[in-house]
Amino acid sequence: MWDTFIITPFVNALLYIYMMVGQNFGVAIILFTILIRLVTHPLTAQQVKGTKGMQALNSDPRWIEAQKKYKGDKEKLSQEQMKLYKELGINPFASCLPTIIQFPVIIGLYQSIMLTLASSPIELLNLTKHIYPGFLSISQIIPLDSQFLWMNLGQPERLNLGFLPFGIPVLAIVVLITTYLQSKAMTPATTGSKDQGAQMSKMMNLYMPFLMFYLALTFSSGLSLYFVTSNVVGILQYAALGQVDFKKMFTLPAIFTTKK
């Protein structure tokens, strides 16, 4: 089911783009990621709209007052919250539902890229099973040219400079930076630093880039290329939706700037 409706169409689309752009798999990954992000843009827009609604609620004086008033009464606070949702026209699921829908698509995209970058016998056999006969020719696709710029997309990336005894993980560093910037762009302005949600977002903003950096450092650079493209397109999408404060986005987190 997952293979039939997600992975196989994605693999064929990815390989079709690969053939169209002169068998350049790096360009194919970039274009396909952009395409998927564009197709799912209405969901992103809906998510931003929902987030903005939640921001409006958080800064609403009635909500702040209710939080103080019903501090010890969760049931009453919940009733008050529902009332304000109605009054402000907020759908509480508007911000999370698009994310839930997008999630399988993003995972499918990710799995398709990994499947297409087959670098071992069983992986290649699996890939041949996912290609639509008559749509693409296996003999033209294999061997897949996984070289892009200085990278072998099937291997972790390192830029080797003659004067250095070690390779620099350029792409992993770019993944770290763009993941941080995207998470900053996605994080809504919050009412106060003591807000639990805000604290959680700050923690995520801090840890997630390092997790992605580790993945980019360890796994195939084709995956890192997908991370970078997806992050950059994500930032642009949020910017187009008026969600990005570029000045705020490029400030370092408080942990690096606060003097003890």
Next chain:
Amino acid sequence: MKKLTIPIITILLAAFFLSGCTGAGIATSWPGITVTEDTVYTAYTQGVYAVSAANGSPLWHYPDKAGKMTFFAAPALAPDDQLIVGDYSNSLHVIDTKTGTGRSIFTAEGKWIAQPIVDGDIIYAANADRILYAIDMNGNLKWKFETGSLLWSNPMVIDGIVYLGAMDHYLYALDAKTGQQVWKADAGGAIIGNLVNANGSIFLGTMANEAVSINKTDGKINWRFTAGNAVWSGPAIKDGFLYFGDLDGNFYALTESDRKLLWQYKTDGAIVGTPLLTDAGIFFTVENGNLVLLDYTGKLIYSKTLNGKLYGTPVVSGEQILVGTTDKEKILIALDSNGNQVWVLPQPK
């Protein structure tokens, strides 16, 4: 601490999920098997295993502690009781067959998927970094030859010429002493399986759905035979006849000289390994887990269902047939001539 709980759980879940998606921990290949009179050597997942050919009792495994090296191709037998085997972490190892101690002697840029071959005191090892390396037993590079794509097919040395099939669609003939190209022939598709030498020709299969015969002297194409799907496995040849399977599960018998189709047998799964030709008949494995034995007229003698997917070439060891499997419990299964299990090599715990 409470504030950190949710982010930490989220990150751990993400890491687990993404790692799972990359296939880490999932088999990416199948066991490669090499036999001597009394010992079976197999390279698979995280080690090289030596077992008694008589009863499968373990003798040693290399390395002592399981790592991430992930071996695949059958180890090559070398002089002075040595084995040569490459791993997926780009290292080529020499192992003492008596003690199981070994060391890495050479590192390339890609995985070692093809089985190396030893001719005299030179190791010819094809790497997925597109390069064929000729190195001595101490790992000193003698020469290297770069092709246009990945090298997964085993090189072959005949009369001072190295024959090398590449995924760039070419079969290369190289001077074994210098690495200079003698000729190259366009096979029409990626070459992944083994090459076979017979009667002045090299026979191979391609991912362009063809079995191809190429003149060994000048690289001219003798003939091409179109199969139903990609011919991953190299063919096997006996008494002027050529036998091979394709990824659609078709098994073919052709005349070696002029590709005349004698008979065809259909199975229910991809045929990846090269067939094994014995006096009892033709053994070949099918991805669906069947070991098939046909007679030389294409009539089924038996089809034995084993656990796990079967991709490799069956190997003869004395009176037994050895089959490598991707089963979670087993690496090797030894069968008698009737297809009854004699012993198994279990997966290490």
